[in-house]
Amino acid sequence: MSVEKPTKWLQTSIGSLCNLINGRAFKPKEWSEAGLPIIRIQNLNNPNATYNHYDGELADKHRIENGELLFAWSGTPGTSFGAHVWKGETAALNQHIFKIEFIEALIDKRFLRYAINQTLDELISGAHGGVGLRHVTKGKFEATDVAFPPLAEQKVIADKLDTLLAQVENTNARLERIPQILKRFRQSVLAAAVSGRINGSDISKWDRAQLIDIVTEKPRNGRSPKGVNYETPYRNLTLSATTSGQFLDGNFKYVELDIGDDSYLWVKNGDILIQRANTLDYVGISALYRGPDNAYVYPDLMMKCTTNERAIPEFLHLTLLSEPTRKYFRDNATGTSGNMPKINQKTVSETPISLPPIADQTEIVRRVDQLFAHADRIEQQVNNALARVNNLTQSILAKAFRGELTEQWRKDNPELISGENSAEALLERIKAERAAKKPGVRRTKIRKTEQAAK
Known part of the structure; x- marks a missing residue:
């Protein structure tokens, strides 16, 4: 430069x-x-x-x-x-x-x-x-x-940079800890949601059910044809579309399929997609799809669930993301010592669900959305601050190597x-x-x- x-x-x-x-x-x-x-x-x-x-x-x-x-x-x-x-x-x-x-x-x-x-x-x-x-x-x-x-000025510049950049690193380290704090916060919100604490519900009065009891049909695998390098009507989702726990648009590959509009492979508004195979940390991770019907087909490494009248999709999704359910999937995954861990249809169907009345589900989801939105705002502010801090390092170095950090020192020490x-x-x-x-x-x-x- x-x-x-x-x-x-x-x-x-x-x-x-x-x-x-x-x-x-x-x-x-x-x-x-x-x-x-x-x-x-x-x-x-x-x-x-x-x-x-x-x-x-x-x-x-x-x-x-x-x-x-x-x-x-x-x-x-x-x-x-x-x-x-x-x-x-x-x-x-x-x-x-x-x-x-x-x-x-x-x-x-x-x-x-x-x-x-x-x-x-x-x-x-x-x-x-x-x-x-x-x-x-x-x-x-x-x-x-x-x-x-x-040489004398080199030492002064180095001293000043040591001090300033140490402050930058300290600020950066503090900011980088915040996402983990927010991750724990979100998990605590989920724990409060599925236990009824978030709205004062009496969980002892909730129904004890399995996932199969609250979906319209058994979870089933999708299909993963080989991707093609041209556009087709069939956009096959990749795992990256749901690995974050939220549905991310645009993560797909074009494939060729011979299916009708009524095929089970189409993803519908309100469907929940569960990854049946991934690393142990991510196996069973799920995402709720909110979008137009038949925009995507889902792959073999996912299962699809559609809730019936006993549950709203958002509440089931919160339950699937909660730590007790995530642990249930990890504990019941097979192939953990070598191949990619997998969960089968039986494991997913038998997932334990504590189910409150629909009115409570709706209120719980509303409160979770409110708290998550607050966490999202903080996370965005932190990311913006991290970007500014990262730019600050280069800005300080630029000032140092333009001589701006030692301008007064040069005036005070011409003999050096x-x-x-x-x-x-x-x-x-x-x-x-x-x-x-x-x-x-x-x-x-x-x-x-x-x-x-x-």
């Missing part, structure tokens, strides 16, 4: 400041239970990610110590790329990550990390590969320019940004020291890991 910078700053390439060492390509057969942890990209992005280990001989250049600067140069844009300071124990560096070697007495490590990450948009836009996996070449990375202020303290003088020292350290022939030391040496 090109931004206007203070006159005392320079623009220089990343390659003029450091050396890049790529990680080692460890083969799966080299992984072990003990030895050095292997740093992969997921270990930089996720502190809870598991590690593979290596206990063989390892070149010193691939050995990483706490505090070293690394750059992940391959992966998925938006999640994988970026500079990181390693905060773990001694480890082995995997491929697709550069170790960044630089003169720490002349360049502030924190500043360099921020400066590199400020260029991520530019680096990713020029990355090779497809829409998914992409990679930044060493040449592209080395040729990318970064802002380069005097001029003469022998200037960016020009600093860059010359870096070039001189790097040239002096550059060996005629590079020798790579090989050492055994601690485990292999024992």
Whole structure:
């Protein structure tokens, strides 16, 4: 990203400041239970990610110590790329990550990390590969320019960014906890709904029924013909249409079928669709369809239910989403140890239902809708706030690398940004020291890991 910078700053390439060492390509057969942890990209992005280990001989250049600067140069844009300071124990560096070697007495490590990450948009836009996996070449990375202020100002900028971005991360972490709080709130609302607490109903007077007692016919599977790449009258729903617990329009594939308008495969307004196969967390999840008749057909991995006069569709849907019913489906699913867990027609038909009078069902649904609408509004506000916070990080970095965060500091400390303290003088020292350290022939030391040496 090109931004206007203070006159005392320079623009220089990343390659003029450091050396890049790529990680080692460890083969799966080299992984072990003990030895050095292997740093992969997921270990930089996720502190809870598991590690593979290596206990063989390892070149010193691939050995990483706490505090070293690394750059992940391959992966998925938006999640994988970026500079990181390693905060773990001694480890082995995997491929697709550069170790960044630089003169720490002349360049502030924190500043360099921020400066590199400020260029991520530019680096990713020029990355090779497809829409998914992409990679930044060493040449592209080395040729990318970064802002380069005097050393004293680098430290001040890094201090300010540490403080400001820590506040942003703290705000982001608090906001990201709210969806889980809302999820628990919705479950508590459902629990109150199916127990009668939400409207003060006496559940002891409710009917004890099974799902088969309150639907017009037995639940039955749909059909899943092979999708076609042209438009047909038959839009076959995909599981993603109902996995959220709400019906999501537009999640379908076109298929060819030979059915009439009266076929059971058509989804009607007020039908409830239950997923009969999915992961254990989602098997039995349901959604209520409210829309025009015969707009969709439903697939083999769903069952369809239509309530009779004893229940309103919204109340049955709330019951199916409640934790006791979700647990009932999980406990009765088959194939949980290998294949996709499934529930059959008998399990769905025998689903226990506590059934209040129609008037109570209507009132319960009204109150749940009211509370859920309130939760939805809060969730939307949180999502909007998260978007603003995410933009705030880039805004703060942009200000920092335009020199705005240190404008007053430069006025107060002219002696620290001029003469022998200037960016020009600093860059010359870096070039001189790097040239002096550059060996005629590079020798790579090989050492055994601690485990292999024992």
